[in-house]
Amino acid sequence: MTPHSAQLLAGMQHAVGIIAARHRGDLDGAQALADTFTDDAQRAHAFLLLSELALTIISDGTGADLRTVVRDISLRIAALAAAD
Numbered sequence: 001m002t003p004h005s006a007q008l009l010a011g012m013q014h015a016v017g018i019i020a021a022r023h024r025g026d027l028d029g030a031q032a033l034a035d036t037f038t039d040d041a042q043r044a045h046a047f048l049l050l051s052e053l054a055l056t057i058i059s060d061g062t063g064a065d066l067r068t069v070v071r072d073i074s075l076r077i078a079a080l081a082a083a084d
Helices: 003-023 027-034 040-062 066-083
Strands: none
Touching: 003 027, 003 040, 040 066
């Protein structure tokens, strides 16, 4: 594993930790993990990679292809935007 890939995986772990902390109501813990990112680009990249992984897990678990999963999520986001 290269240092770059190790850094990317660590960023994904921090992103998962932020989500878990927020879910359990630990906003201070979520903020502490968010503060470990060196900049917004690193944070965005970690969440992008985490999102791709999560979508792949959903695709694998449901048997739907990734394109269908992405389309369904996009439609749900559009419905939320329309309801707002």
